[in-house]
Amino acid sequence: MDSISSPRFRCFDPSNYYDLTPSPRHYYPASFSPKSKSHSTGDSAKDNNLEPKITTGDAGYVLEDVPHLSDYSPELPVTHSFSAHFSLAKGHTPIHCKIILPIQLLSSILLIWMTQLLSKLLCRRIVQEGHISGVLDPVRRYILNQEEVYACIVTCGGLCPGLNTVIREIVCGLYHMYGVHKVIGIEGGYRGFYARNTVTLTPKVVNDIHKRGGTILGTSRGGHDTSKIVDSIQDRGINQVYIIGGDGTQKGASVIFEEIRRRGLKVSVAGIPKTIDNDISVIDKSFGFDTAVEEAQRAISAAHVEAESFENCIGLVKLMGRYSGFIAMYATLASRDVDCCLIPESPFYLEGSGGLFEFIEKRLKEIGHMVIVIAEGAGQELLSESMCNMNQQDASGNKLLLDIGLWLSQNIKDHFSKRQKIKINLKYIDPTYMIRAVPSNASDNVSCTLLAHSAIHGAMAGYTGFITGPVNGRHAYIPFHRVIEKQKKVVITDRMWARLLSSTNQPSFLNHKDVIEDKIEEETEQYSVNGENHSEATINKPRTSSAGKLEKLVG
């Protein structure tokens, strides 16, 4: 078998479905063929376990498919259809609303057969007309009456711009595209399943919510009690669960899905990844991130204005980013006013040659002011040397961070007050909660809509245990285990961080040897985790570079 290292993921959102083009990264450059061989052969005993569903095609592509309800409930009425493609290729309403669902409702084998035949013919024609690239993938559809659908939505973890837009689009999408009228909201995160009331969601209720920050459903950390949650889903007769949240939430969603599958319930579980930190792996970007970067500009601009207006003034801005510095990195690159950006992935030091104090002194001498952006997770190992509560956790088990912004402000002030030559001014701005409490911007609003629709289409077709998100620019379905196995971090040996260093001209705080070691480790890790030639030696090799050291400390 080909390596499972670089599978494609299923795309189903009709607007993206036909975009299974080869990716510039690791994905296999082959067409999808209906003649493909699947490793999940309908053997429900095998499929019931948690093995990934890897499908290989004649032309060598590898698809890591998402579970389907019929995998463990073979008696479900399922049809294979090719029809999702052409309606959107032609810019119409999704075909399953107008044609497929009514036909399916008749539950006639003859009609289903005719539909498939018609779809195949139409699709082929469109391929010939050039509307669709690639060979088509059969979609398994669970034939269900829209009146049977009872959906619920829950939001968990920290706030993120766009949460309300996703809620709105799931509700409106289910109503308008599929005629589903039973949608409820679970209040207050996971614990709301068993400890709170539900709220009925209709297009009227959610009509204006996308203009507001936060989540109309409320959210929380902790409180994930799998059996109580699944009991609640089962008792209420819910058969579609839409779970919006970050990495922790998706781990929780995965456990819920496993329990649902263990109980043999015909309930689709769809995860929609959210986080301003952008630390969810596999997907290109999470919704809310763009808005956070945009909002951070206001704080950086304010810091710059302050810094420029006083002599030897330093504007210090703390941004969110517990384990990864994406917000700080992108906000810095976008701004051009930042002289130094500090993130968790890139260790730094204060004193001595090549240290932060030396750089600050140099910049103040050159232009008389400077702006520093620091991600909240940066430099935690420095704080731990002077403080000792590194092991506190929040209700979800996330490490509670010490305030690096305040600590750094104090250290900079102390350092320069000891040196009579430079009298500095320091303005510290902490806009962290303001950044994630705003409503989503235009581009995040569009992303939220695509994500919500993609989740709906997947769940309505009977797929389950998946997260939907953009992978190399295409909306894909990704099995839970893929997304939760590790967290995404800024790779400091990659081009984006190099661009930042050249934009700010800050020290890298790494010597050449560290960079080379990091790069080799990064490549080895990628090979050994993605490839099939796993070797204990490569996987367990201790990270010796400074980035590795930091990773151990913060992660």
Ligand SMILES: Nc1ncnc2c1ncn2[C@@H]1O[C@H](COP(=O)(O)OP(=O)(O)OP(=O)(O)O)[C@@H](O)[C@H]1O
């Ligand atoms: N490993 C896990 N297994 C089951 N549930 C989990 C797990 N990790 C987190 N959860 C649950 O997921 C919910 C949200 O987790 P968390 O507070 O870590 O936020 P998140 O989803 O990662 O979002 P963010 O970190 O972006 O704010 C919590 O209710 C928590 O109990």
Ligand SMILES: O=P(O)(O)OC[C@H]1O[C@](O)(CO)[C@@H](O)[C@@H]1O
């Ligand atoms: O203070 P809270 O609500 O626990 O959230 C803080 C965390 O949430 C995040 O914004 C992620 O949602 C992190 O960047 C941050 O560390």
Ligand SMILES: [Mg+2]
């Ligand atoms: Mg998280």
